[in-house]
Amino acid sequence: MIDVELRHLATMVAIVEEGTFGRAGTRLGYTQSTISQQIAALEKSVGGPVFERPGGPRPVRITPLGAVVLDQGRELLAKAGALSDAVERFKAGDGRIDIGTFQSVSNVILPSVVRRLRDEHPGCEIRLYEVPVDPQIGDLDLLFYDRPVDGDVERVKLVDDPYLLVARPGDLPDGPVPLKRLDGSPMVGCHATCDEVWMGQALADAGARPRIVFRSPGNEAILSMVRAGLGWAVLPWLALHGSDVRSDDRLTIHELRPTPSRGIYLHWRATSSPSPLAVRAMELAAEVAAKVSADLTMQPQPDTPDHR
Missing domain, CATH: 1.10.10.10 (Winged helix-like DNA-binding domain superfamily/Winged helix DNA-binding domain)
Known part of the structure; x- marks a missing residue:
């Protein structure tokens, strides 16, 4: 040569x-x-x-x-x-970044991250991918998921996201609802793989076995069925925040006791240093998540006794 x-x-x-x-x-x-x-x-x-x-x-x-x-x-x-x-x-920071995401993050956290990245780095290329159940980091620069993923990755928890009960006005008294109350109740849920995280453990521990009458991976479809009276739904606060349910007079939201919750995690490969663009995206995601957490803590808390 x-x-x-x-x-x-x-x-x-x-x-x-x-x-x-x-x-x-x-x-x-x-x-x-x-x-x-x-x-x-x-x-x-x-x-x-x-x-x-x-x-x-x-x-x-x-x-x-x-x-x-x-x-x-x-x-x-x-x-x-x-x-x-x-x-x-x-x-x-004007390179390319590949981000894995899922419904709640795509609706609430990522829009602000993408907008600010593009404002700061107009020449950057941002690619988003909806991740499957049990995803792997693969060639992604960043991966959002609602629990830690396996593999040679580093991670940070962005948000603790509690699950809440959504019903129609008048279905239940105001205030928190014990998980045991859901035993035998008609429920609208996500696909089984989505429900396993909270149904498989939290409801089982409370001795509750709800009767699932409809499943859908889409939060809006689930809420539409609740509005129609098909059943109640248990959804994470982040999903409800993205759907602006609190301003919908056809729905009511109740805390659950004890409160099931999930963590929203951001992952990146441990075997390579993140690019400057990825580092900035991580910083922005943490900022947006902090604001989301603040919104959660500022929500008015029920002051009535538990419905039993």
């Missing part, structure tokens, strides 16, 4: 475009002897002369070998320039 330095190729291009070693030196800020040394080093690398040197002020002429070197050299310099530009853009 020929060992050619890019600076020698750049010098060759300058000589071709300027016509003489002297004018090329002026353009590059080198002495003429430095120009000659660099071309000598280039010719040693490629094994032959790249210029015919007539001497004096007359223009130099490129040799057939030099024409080959010049043609390939221009391509190498262009690729090196593109590489340098890409690296600078990467360092500035």
